[in-house]
Amino acid sequence: MSAIEIFNNAPDLQVQEDSAATLARRVIADEQLEVSSLNIIFVDDAYLKDLHQRYLDDDSKTDVMTFSLNADGPIEGEIYISLDRARAHAQTYRVTAEMEVARLIIHGLLHLKGYDDHTAEEQKLMREKENACLARYPEGVAFYDTGY
Template sequence: MSLQLDWSNDQQSLEIPENWIGKLEQLLQLAGEAEGITDGEVSLTFTNDEEIHQLNLEYRGIDRPTDVLSFAMQEEGKDELGIIFEVDSEDETDPISGMLGDIIISIDTAKAQSEEYGHSLEREIGFLFVHGFLHLIGYDHQDERSEAEMTAKQEAILKQAGLSR
């Protein structure tokens, strides 16, 4: 197995160019390589501010849209329900075990941020995707030190893919 990207476009304001998906697949490989992750699947959904607002409220209790949300499948916190999956034969594999998680990006917010920061929408989406991936594998930015570490990792991966500022 290798790192795989499964994606869907659930918004109407932008048709996602195929070359962007190729760039996101490259970013996934680069980020995985940088973190020593060679196997797994990431599900990416492009949505709008209305939908991400609802998800942000439902799952985080924050009543506003956001740019990116990440939902890790391998995470086990006190509020997480365990997933029980039975395999009937030795030939079958557990389809859940390779799933790293879901990343949801609001195209509306990504557009606004790309304009605010003065770079391309492709770069902003790449940044949000790498940011989301790092959250899936356990990184966070709750304090200055962890934010600086995460930012440095994101920028290094984006630079390798030719998406630096």
């Protein structure tokens, strides 16, 4: 089994690490991904916006960024997820924050598998794959606010 590390680096929002790792392992198995190491890093909007600017020269907020750390062989990668964006998207799309966090983990794993979402057709295909995965994991990922 692949090494999966979860990092909660958002100041006011957290996910339950076991829940996120379990979802990632299930998707990896179902999608038959060969993964040697995976880091999933939960951050806030400011952190991910800075990464977006630094690596993609785009100053806008984003919900997820994926970095493949090798070109060949088993996947070695990092998935950065903004919990601020996950919470905002959950409200916008009328889904639970738990399901939106799950969608973003799945989205990142699909990117590491080689899926892209630059065109409308690619976006449609990724969304279909995400929805199929989400249907298998209706519990989502445990998510809570620590900013009280």
